[in-house]
Amino acid sequence: MSKAALAQFQQVFIEESLEGLDTMESSLLELDNGGDAELVHTIFRAAHSIKGGAATFGFPEMSSFTHEAESLLDEVRSGKRAIDGAIIELLLRTVDCLRAMFARAQAGEPLNDTVAEALRNELAAAMGRGAPAGAVQARRNVDQADAWTIRFRPYAGMLASGNDPLRLIRELGGLGELTVTPEFDRLPATLAALEPGECHLGWTIELKGPARRADISGVFDWVEDECDLSIDARHVVTEAAPPPAAAPAAPAPAAAAPVADAGAARAQREASAESSSVRVSIDKIDGLINLVGELVITQSMLDTFREGEIDAARLAVLEQGLAQLARHTRELQESVMGIRMLPIASVFNRFPRMVRDISQKLGKQVKLELVGEQTELDKTVLEKIGDPMVHLVRNAIDHGLETPDKRRAAGKGDTGTLTLAASHRGGSIVVEVSDDGAGLNRDAIIGKAVQRGLISSGEGMSDEAVADLIFQPGFSTAAVTTDLSGRGVGMDVVRRNVADLGGTVTIRSTQGKGSVFTITLPLTLAIIDGLTAAVGEERYIVPLVSIVESVQLKGDAVRSVAGGGELFRFRNEYLPVIRLHDAFGCQDAVRGIDEGLMVVVEGDGTRVGLFVDGLIGQQQAVVKSLEANYRRVQGVSGATILADGSVALIVDIAGLVRLQARRKAA
Amino acid sequence: MAKILAVDDSASMRGMVAFTLRGAGHEVSEAENGQLALDAARSGNFDLVLADVNMPVMDGLSMVRELRTMPAYKGVPILMLTTESHTDKKMEGKAAGATGWLVKPFDPDQLLATVKRVLG
């Protein structure tokens, strides 16, 4: 097999193994919660497949590692060993370790590390053995001779297993020259008594030619318990001493492996797999093929209009055909986009394990509820939504949910509830991370914000504005930084990551009752809904999600401030103005405030007024990468082609705000 | 060249087996569990069946037992693809009626050599 072909199956193997590990993990967790014995089989099968494939596809380290886990599972499966929390814990860590190994495999790094070694020894120790004694086994004598006598008497049932002496003796002929003498002594006396499917013949075979005993017995290795076999050397050439059996390695101490971080291992794997491939259900592909079929039919129907006069009757048909074409094109677009849509379950599924680990560590009792796991979203979005969610979940358990003592004191049940919910809302996907914990403490936040110099006082601030403070860079409400959230990542990073995906994150909180973080994301990054804005001769697309409102202002509504900036009053706040014609250097644009339009947009948590000549209309824009076709441009997230064939740039609001802030500072 | 049925729930393993055997000119059908393999076996006369042991729906051993009750598969070689190097596991396969086994890991050359061997 060519290298490329092997690599292709390697990739498939890695993907299915990662799925297998997910299955193992969820089944182990279910087992931990009192699931039934069938789960053990499921776990065993998954481990078994990985072990079998690993060595075949060039990962022997993983294979020997999985072998230990599989042996353990086999004992559980066959009832020799009862499953308990310790074994589940050990197997969960095995899952983590294998995930990390697959991640290293994809990155082309060495597979084994100290964690894997230690865990392997631990598994071996759990099996009541020392470290695996390596692959060296005492081998059979490798004596060699140049002539052999082989007596081969199959049992009656051998043929029924598909083993044909004809094949075996023919194979033996490959080792040297044969003289075959049949034996009929066991043949029934009458033909009628012969059961044709049974073997009653026997053979004595003289083999001439230098051959090793192992080569000969190798021919019979499938049938050694289905025949009487003797192999005798007649001319012994050499008798090599068997290699000394390797002394079994001393049992390694069952080193406590450092607890591998499931989330980290998974994140690593996903980072490396981000651009790989997508598995598409057959239904979706069938749907596509169906649509293409329809399209072909419509096209051939339209083709008939190339010839002949088009009268009123034919015109009606033509119009009908064009309408059909439009419908099929739209459906095709939806279907093709659908290929990239995957259920969010794959992201949700990592949380039961994470929540279990974190809550145990913090001594909290948490019940996790997942809602809307089948909600589909674009693969690119899916891959990137994981990290912000991990952070929100950590934050909720760490800061939101209380310890059982505190919960009791607050009149709540011991166990807190953490809910992850996904749903579609229009062209967006909404993911909520909510808890029934303590909620945000308004005074604590204001105190911290003042201390950090983010605000001078909290007076007159709405609850919403106060809550929003936690998204400011450098903000942390925890009195003591725990090792869980103390990763140098704050809520500001969550907001920025989500903003990079064209989404927003907001919080609603009630003190004493809990908090709800809401991430709103576009379903896909490939198509955006936007308003087309005119600026001079140019056209720009402003993403609909970032638009708050557009207002026509009077000339004196905008005031210049020291330093060259402009501000205008919008509701109760003053917003900076970004003149798009200035930002992008457009000629012939409208300059008078009362002649143009102020579009209030929000990006990166900041609201600004975008001044344009006017808005032309709403449209869906297929995003073309500017980076891939030209180069990265500040304040622009991509380009699209308008109906008239001209190019319009898509405004990156967050980028534009940052650009403007830098200009002002300069 | 021979008609071969490859049965494995792992797409990578099945794909690798089928790819290798097709490359050697064999006609290969694929099935992802024992039940589907039996359906395939009923409609096609295979010269050789390669089957994984551990599969959902119907495992390899049950599949072999069923196959051996079908007159057309009385003497057809059936190889188990197994990771078991333990003798008792192999013997379980033999007792079910398997011809022999191919121990995973195997590389394409080993697979072809074994298939060649069993087809005679």
Place this chain on the structure above:
Amino acid sequence: MGKATTQRKGDTVRAISLPADFRIAALDEVKASLVEALDVPAVQIDGAAVERVDTAALQLLVAYRREAVARGQAPAWQGASAAMREAAAVLGLVQALELPATTPA
């Protein structure tokens, strides 16, 4: 692939054609023809069409010949394919089957 066919030539000569796929799955039928043929004085066996053959098939022929000879009959080969002769040679059964060296035209 033909099945074993039995052709009656009066009551004295019986011709049996062996099937192309002359292997374990086909043997019950062939055995029935052969058992019947044991009662006929002259039997001609045609193995010219045999393409695939296994040990069980040749064992059946050996058992048949042994009993036929014991009954004083002399079963004759009308033809034997290369596949049959090669298999018989591997299993050391050429003599026991008294296979012709080549297939008569």
